[in-house]
Amino acid sequence: MTTHLIGMLLGTEEDWPRAFEEILRGLGPVTDDSGGKHVFETERITIEPFSLRDRPRHDLVIDRLAYWYYHPREWLKKVALMDGVYLLNSPFTFQSMEKHAAYCAMIRLGLKVPETVLVPYKNPLDNARYAYTAARYNQPFDLDAVARRIGYPLFMKPYDGGAWRGVSRIRNEAELHAAYDASGEMLMHLQKAVDYDVFARSLSIGAETMVMRFQPDQPMHHRYAVSHEFLSPEAGSEVVTIGKLVNAFFRWEFNSCETLVKAGEVYPIDYANACPDVALTSLHYYFPWAMKALVKWSLFALVTGRRPRLDVSTEQYFEIADTPGLSYGEKLAAYRSLADSYFEVGRYQEFCDRSLNHLDEVVHDWAIGPAFDSLLVDTVRAVYPVHEHDRFVAHLRGLIALWARDEEGRHGA
Numbered sequence: 001m002t003t004h005l006i007g008m009l010l011g012t013e014e015d016w017p018r019a020f021e022e023i024l025r026g027l028g029p030v031t032d033d034s035g036g037k038h039v040f041e042t043e044r045i046t047i048e049p050f051s052l053r054d055r056p057r058h059d060l061v062i063d064r065l066a067y068w069y070y071h072p073r074e075w076l077k078k079v080a081l082m083d084g085v086y087l088l089n090s091p092f093t094f095q096s097m098e099k100h101a102a103y104c105a106m107i108r109l110g111l112k113v114p115e116t117v118l119v120p121y122k123n124p125l126d127n128a129r130y131a132y133t134a135a136r137y138n139q140p141f142d143l144d145a146v147a148r149r150i151g152y153p154l155f156m157k158p159y160d161g162g163a164w165r166g167v168s169r170i171r172n173e174a175e176l177h178a179a180y181d182a183s184g185e186m187l188m189h190l191q192k193a194v195d196y197d198v199f200a201r202s203l204s205i206g207a208e209t210m211v212m213r214f215q216p217d218q219p220m221h222h223r224y225a226v227s228h229e230f231l232s233p234e235a236g237s238e239v240v241t242i243g244k245l246v247n248a249f250f251r252w253e254f255n256s257c258e259t260l261v262k263a264g265e266v267y268p269i270d271y272a273n274a275c276p277d278v279a280l281t282s283l284h285y286y287f288p289w290a291m292k293a294l295v296k297w298s299l300f301a302l303v304t305g306r307r308p309r310l311d312v313s314t315e316q317y318f319e320i321a322d323t324p325g326l327s328y329g330e331k332l333a334a335y336r337s338l339a340d341s342y343f344e345v346g347r348y349q350e351f352c353d354r355s356l357n358h359l360d361e362v363v364h365d366w367a368i369g370p371a372f373d374s375l376l377v378d379t380v381r382a383v384y385p386v387h388e389h390d391r392f393v394a395h396l397r398g399l400i401a402l403w404a405r406d407e408e409g410r411h412g413a
């Protein structure tokens with residue numbers, strides 16, 4: 001029997017870790033293809049001094065903290081580099097890989113990223129050496145001319161953004177200057193606005209991707225619409241392929257991606273979200289899917305001994321990008337097969353069918369049972385003010401019941 005310890009590095013959230021722990025308990029031991037038994041323990045990782053020579057007890061860590069808190073990020077680097085701990089995600093694949101890097105990679109691969117320009121700081125970093133550098137190298141530039149070349153409306157947003165920090169939609173020169181003056185020490189992109197028909201946001205966990213219809217103007221709990229077939233099959237498959245491609249390219253295993261779809265054309269705009277939101281209150285209907293995918297991918301990696309990769313292999317992608325005569329569609333198909341092989345889609349599916357064939361039932365029964373309901377109620381109490389508790393409890397119960405009915409349709413009651 002092999003015991004695997006799964007660590008969770010958490011911010012303020014209680015909902016998904018509790019769901020993850022409860023599902024693993026319900027699932028019990030897992031048998032691999034040679035009959036070996038595997039058991040899984042979980043631990044919420046605490047922040048403590050660590051020697052760089054300590055050996056971690058964890059075999060896999062799911063991280064939702066390191067994007068803003070650096071002590072555990074440095075611990076993640078240590079255990080990735082020295083101890084081969086499997087990480088969702090490894091900071092080596094993310095630290096220098098913000099939105100900007102993802103845009104560069106996608107443009108290099110021939111994807112339809114809207115026209116994007118990086119402009120110099122409005123207020124350069126406060127550094128004694130700067131005056132000299134600025135005098136010699138920071139050329140004055142014509143912001144209006146840059147914006148005119150892109151065309152209005154456009155978006156100004158930080159090159160490493162997240163959670164809409166510092167994002168503004170700009171219609172004219174006055175708004176352009178106001179936004180640039182306010183950007184201060186943030187480094188900004190200007191990006192052509194896409195007047196989209198549909199906003200598709202996808203959540204990828206290892207080999208699986210869920211594409212959801214996103215409504216950015218709605219309050220948080222309404223942003224993901226429960227909506228199936230809102231994209232044509234072609235656009236839907238293109239969105240999945242681009243997500244998998246970018247994730248495989250950078251070795252990201254837990255990421256959410258944003259695409260704007262206009263007249264059947266797919267425009268990627270936000271593809272680097274290191275610690276994606278998996279809150280019950282925002283994912284609602286899709287929350288059980290996300291928990292299942294997180295359990296499946298973690299167990300697949302642990303039981304089959306999948307090795308974490310810190311290196312990238314950009315060349316094989318660039319070869320496809322540079323093959324003369326390949327159409328956009330042919331390139332996507334070729335990228336897709338590279339990405340599927342990176343994520344071992346076939347082996348993953350076999351593992352799920354063979355070793356996790358009771359997971360669907362475990363999660364379904366848990367989601368309609370008392371443990372999940374108390375998780376739901378506790379989460380609502382923690383997130384919303386008292387006068388909204390009843391409304392949100394009813395709202396979430398309704399959506400989870402809908403998920404359970406759809407799930408019964410998919411798998412048989």
Ligand SMILES: Nc1ncnc2c1ncn2[C@@H]1O[C@H](COP(=O)(O)OP(=O)(O)O)[C@@H](O)[C@H]1O
Nearest residue numbers: 155161162163164165167191192193194216270
């Ligand atoms: N090029 C664009 N065209 C249309 N809308 C955009 C564009 N860029 C950003 N937006 C809008 O602004 C929001 C935030 O921008 P995004 O690039 O996703 O930054 P963040 O990383 O902060 O989420 C998007 O969800 C979308 O609603």
Ligand SMILES: [Mg+2]
Nearest residue numbers: 163164258270
């Ligand atoms: Mg975004």
